[in-house]
Amino acid sequence: MREFKLPDPGEGLTEADVVTWRVAVGDVVAVNDIVVEIETAKSLVELPIPYAGTVSALLVNEGDTVEVGAPIIVIDDGSGAAAGGSATDATATTTEGSAPSEAAAGGQAGSGEAGGPVAVAAEEPKASGAAESKPGGAAEPKAERTAVLVGYGVKQTEAKRRPRRKQNLLQTIAHYPDEEPAVKESVHADASSGVGELVAAHSTHVLRDQRPLSELAQHSRADLERAWVLAKPMVRKLAKDLGVDLVTVEATGDGGTITRDDVLAARDSARGLAPADAGGAGSSGPGSASGDAALVGGARHTAAVSAPAWPGDRGEERTPIKGVRKATAAAMVSSAFTAPHVTEWVEVDVTATMDLVDRLKKDKEFAGVKVTPLLVLAKAMCVAVRRNPGVNATWDEAAQEIVLKRYVNLGIAAATPRGLLVPNVKDADLMSMAQLAGAIGELTETARQGKMQPADMSGGTITITNIGVFGIDAGTPILNRGESAILAFGTITRKPWVVGKGDDERIEPRWVTTLALSFDHRLVDGELGSRYLADVAAILHDPAKGLVWG
Template sequence: MTTMTAPAQRFREFRMPDVGEGLTEAEILKWYVAVGDTVTDGQVICEVETAKAAVELPIPYDGVVSEIRFGEGTTVDVGTPIIVVDAGGDGAAGSADSAGSAGVTAAEPPPVETPAPEAPPAEPKRQAVLVGYGVAPSATTRRPRKQAAPDVPAAAVPAAAVPAPDVPAAAVPAPSVPAQAAELNGHDRAAAVDRPLAKPPVRKLAKELGIDLATVVPTGPNGVVTREDIRAAAAPPAALPPVTAAPEPLSATAGARETRIPIKGVRKATAQAMVTSAFTAPHVTEFVTFDITRTMKLVQELKEDRAFTGVRVGPLLLVAKALLVALKRHPEANAAWDEAAQEIVHKSYVNLGIAAATPRGLIVPNIKDAHDKTLPELAAALGELVATARDGKTSPAAMQGGTVTITNVGVFGVDTGTPILNPGESAILAFGAIKLQPWVHKGKVKPRQVTTLALSFDHRLVDGELGSRVLADVAAILEQPKRLLTWG
């Protein structure tokens, strides 16, 4: 037994963890260590970008880096080993000079000779404690099968290593169903068709778009249905994402006149979220143009108030406060649609999302329990949210659980727009540019500061009357900001 477990104690594989909720992959942005470097428990070894944010990963043990499996810019599935560390131990095989080359083969024998149920669970538990997000056991037991073919060819193919991945019962159904689909008949064939292979996020997407997985032609490895397959089934051919064969002739003929940017990370997640939202929630958008001069005067006064020392005060702060007051007056507009339970969920809290443009794409972090914050507290939270987003340090948790969102398109000089709902939310408010315009004020035409708001809402949750009342209240508060006291 000691000869079998010693290599597992010495060479440790660190697997790509699920640093969000239900994510299936992440891109390695930067390595902070190299082969031969000494690492300690809790040391950050790399930065990865998921579909939600950039996250730094700490290593869960001490040792010397013996192998880095993937380079920067590579997208890796959750559960796949990305780095091998020589953690020392009594069962060392080979000298220090051969440690680097022995890293792969020494790290792989434990799953072969040790019972399968024992080895995989040990890794996820430590990852969950360090990163703060759980890795489903099924994900870590299935992923190594996909990597077995590319990792084994290095001289670790001998007889003992080949049968092991195919022997455990848990590993047999997934690869065998698509591989033998042509040989099935009768009841077996019907069972295979009725239960197509797909990851949970893909099944969720199919459900949201109303697509029957059994009717989708799978293109993923081993017959797995992918997100692209679902979108292909839901949209006409003209709306499909890229055809893989097209780039080569285009790049050859167009030369430097075209630039292609891979769709991944935050941009990919945003695109998928917007498509899902646009085709699942019936959008309605309403507009209101009004005089915001008094609010702009209040902004100048607040900048000189000691209560706001050290925090940024701008019109967006008062727009946010006005929306919170309007939702307090009309709480039924702060809701969510539960498709599975066929219920409307009214929420007694407001997690206020603020759309932020970053180098990695558009993200929507939210201020938790914004409804409970005073105006100075809301200003501080808003400033911190924007600064964190600009630095690219927004955490996945900060972008989850939003209820309503504000997008400030006015900073670009845009009057207004028809914003698309952030998935799972009931409404989004677009704040347009503030411009000096002729306006009838107290019976006379005068130059006044005027702006336009646009409110998009989910018509399943918010009907026209309710949406109109919310938008009218926001405009009324910003036109007469003293209503923050009388209505709030």
């Protein structure tokens, strides 16, 4: 028996939510088959199994929050359990990582085939008991279990073995009412095969299931069918939030893929609503709610799930705070109550920027990439950072230092069905306009697919939040944790504007937007913040200045 533990997703994350099981009890899996999809505070991750064999048990349910290192699935690889009926007689070798590995005799480390840290436990005693006898009759103390990270050496602190559960606990788990002797014998036989031992070894409290084994064997078949339905992660998340079973949804997407509209239509059908009554979900106008993700930093956005019809859905709804929402809340509270925020606004005539965008769209150098005013703003912010490097810094409270960063990792705030994410373009200041357009496009597509990884969201130095796509003029954005400035890009609208000078002064309709810059007043004073905002505004008003300053 092999148990697969939740691996460390990195970035200091200590837990993850189980989103979808891709396998069921009794399924046969091969090495590197995807068995489960998990959601961390920063990304959706598909986990491959490092063992081949038959799925014996799923130790956690969909929706459960699991700590890193906790066992989540048991695989029967054919090795079986050690001889003897006691739960303490089994010899366990635990392997963690992206590929299978085996422990060598004497507690030597195994090695993974696919690379990456692999933790291998030292060999356990072959029989229960506190010591082994030496030839001279003296008792040899039992060796301590030590975790070894392949490629990293022995851990500095030794892992202590969790005490094995006694035989009476195993009997309690496998206990059934006396009036079902056949079922009781079946469960005891199953427990002796090794699955009961693994459950007993890792469960402080296990609820007894009174159903016959015949029913338990068929319990997860519906889950298997649901797992193989073709749907993107954000569509699965939407279906889960709305209580829609994907197995019952009629797919209209390419290749039988279930789309967001299919899920909403199934929800509306269950309520007896026509599609037109679903809060405008079928509209496709400039401010419509079509699409899979709301990209604050991109050119496309959607509304959240349409509001339920209150007359038929009175009452309250409670949603657990976890995943991205939990991480975002903690980061915003930490930022708002640690860094003294100051926000400044400026209204800018960006007609020249809009003309530049139109010309770039026709330029062959920008073929295949999306050109929007956000691209010009991103380039303008990078140029302005070089003229005002103090805004591209951070406050190190522990060291009592201001850390000036001589590189620009430009964050693009993105609103997705999972919550607010802030991926960043690494070394954005070194990119040409075409390269920057391609990088922003890749971030947009990755966020839409729900595949953002922790590395994409770490190391940011300054951020854009594009609230203009929602028709908002300005706001007071909260700093992204670890940064000292964030710029809110308002909607671009036609307004009457005074142009010309002296006798040539006149009023004309112009493209106008509002820029709002929030900064950390501990290290960015009013003069520095104002100069930076003025430089960005000047480039948007006259993009030619970017050539002179850049």
